[in-house]
Amino acid sequence: MSTFDPEKLSVEFMExxxxxxxxxxRRYTLTHSDLTGELFLNIGTNYAWGKINPxxxxxxxxxxxxxxxxxxxxCLYVDQGEFxxxxxxxxxxxxxxxLxxxxxxxxxxxxxFFKTYPYLDQAPIIVNFMSTYPQFARRENWGTFESFATFPKGSLTERNN
Known part of the structure; x- marks a missing residue:
């Protein structure tokens, strides 16, 4: 797994x-650049369909x-039969x-958002791997956000938690 670097993260709250x-x-669209390793997150009432690449x-x-x-x-699109x-x-x-x-x-x-609604840290994360191949088409429980709330030492969140 790559290491999370908040300096390479851009966040946009949509209308x-x-x-x-x-x-x-509340919907999240997370995309990335393979060249720079940057992450781009859009948070909105709809997905940011215009940010999704082919x-x-x-x-x-x-x-x-x-x-x-x-x-x-x-939802992760492993394939739609095209691969x-x-x-x-x-x-x-x-x-x-x-992931x-x-x-x-x-x-x-x-x-x-999580500080405002701390109980959401214990909400289950259900991941849907979308594929036409049965061996990859899965629905899995990936735990809770509590286990993904680990931030780099020295980050603003790490200091304030």
Missing amino acids: GTTATEPIIP SRDEVLGEWRQCGTALFFDV SLSTSAKRNEIFRRE PLALNAIRYSDRY
Whole structure:
């Protein structure tokens, strides 16, 4: 897994969304640059579809409610039938390796939101690996944001927690 560097993270709150509102709908579009290693997170009431590139290597997440419980629902597009089995296997491997970094970046970027609603740190993270190949098409519980709230030593959040 790559190491999370807040200096390489850009965050944009889209129209209708602030650092603390709303909970639902609250959607996250995380993209990146392979060249620079920079991460770009858009937080809004809708996904930032215009930021998604044709390779579909983004992380999409949103807060959802089931009964009275909230959970964080993540969607990863391993393939839509356009890739070979070996390419899909590689994409699946990369998503699994880099997902902890992505979840850490989301948690860090929305730290004021989590400070306002601390119970969300214990909400389950459900990850949907979308694939036409049954061996990669999975729905998994990836724990809670509490385990992804580890920030680099000396960062603003680390000092203030």
